[in-house]
Amino acid sequence: MSKILIIDDEEDIVELLKDSLESKGHIVLTARDGIKGVEMAKKQPELIILDIMMPGIDGYEVCRKIRDIVLCPIIFLSAKQSETDRIKGLALGGDDYVVKPFSLKELLARVEAHLRREKRAVFLNETGKRVFLNFGKLTIDLRSRQVRINDILVALTKREFDIIELLLLHPGQVFSKEQIYEKVWGYDAEGDSFTVTEHIKNIRAKFSEIDPDTQYISTVWGIGYRFEKLK
Template sequence: MSTILIVDDERDMVELLSDELTARGHRVLAAYDGERGIELAGSKPDLVILDVMMPGRDGFDVCRAIRDTVACPILFVSARQSENDRVKGFSMGGDDYIVKPFGLRELLARIEANLRREERARQNIGAGVGDKAAQPLLRWGNLELDLKGMSVTVCGKPVALTRKEYEIVELLALHAGQVFSREQIYERIWGWDAEGDSSTIVEHIKKIRAKLAAADLSGDYIQTVWGIGYKWKRGRR
């Protein structure tokens, strides 16, 4: 059973979606404003459905407030349809974005797809597949990547990466020197059936670089290969 947090000021929609998710065996937490949503996020849900346009603290603000402590997928729902809004949602740490009005079946399918991806990620970690089993700790300069703990430290201090940011770092680091296009990174991290936009990779890379640079000004771990994509630059120590 998964715990799903819904944060939306449209009570009818919340009640309808809650009934459907409960019937599918999920536990549902509901918040009708951003402040309450931030409080309930402390219960560590398995997925968050977050409306963008709410009075007071909007969905982008809520996502910013919880993203560093909530590792689960965040699915934005919004009447805003522009590419800028979608990119902003992804840059805030969202994992999916669905535009209102939408069909209930589509939203339920997106929810289940995100939960399946999370479950596959947990299974892969538990199985210790590939390089993770042989070398759980990898180092590049001042950076240490803990593959089992899914964490990154720089100069001995933890770097607060979101789940997707960590997964991008892990993908590039485990294939140091190999160039990945934005589309390849998006497909590997979000899955081939994801409905988002690979442009979110640019925002995620920007945030990863800023966090790593804040911890180590001398570090330069991700290199842009212009016109192609990105690669992990530093050699293993």
């Protein structure tokens, strides 16, 4: 049983999805506009289904506002079918993109697949807070601030770990060099985004020494970097 948030202004779609998900035992929260959706996201759902074209603030803006407070998968729903729209949604932190009109069976299957992947990747401590994240051969221990690949400890500096932690907590989301610098070094730090490039280069080299066959951090040209979702 998982808590799922649906943010969509189309009543018929909301009711259809709500009934279908509840019949599978999930707890379903709903919001009919973007502003309410941002508020409901604070309830920390385990998955969000987010429409793009809504009155007020659209789904892109909702995603931008909530991505720093929620770690769960976000599935975009949209009548927009262009590659540009898909890339924009995924770059903002979306995990999937489903075009309207959609197959209900396919959407439900995608929901379950994302939920399964999240449960495989996350280990919680007794207070319900994230402690371990697993991505393929890589494991990060947020409590001890250690990263291992094939159970081999990767020797990371504090800043390198901070970058990895940021990317791994938002797998698949693209961060610009400027965003990474601000989040890791702080808004008032003296320096520039070139520092991020050098740190990413060092992280990749350390990862490659242990696992040369896997690309963990991808460069999204013209935008920034993202951690690849690994099974």
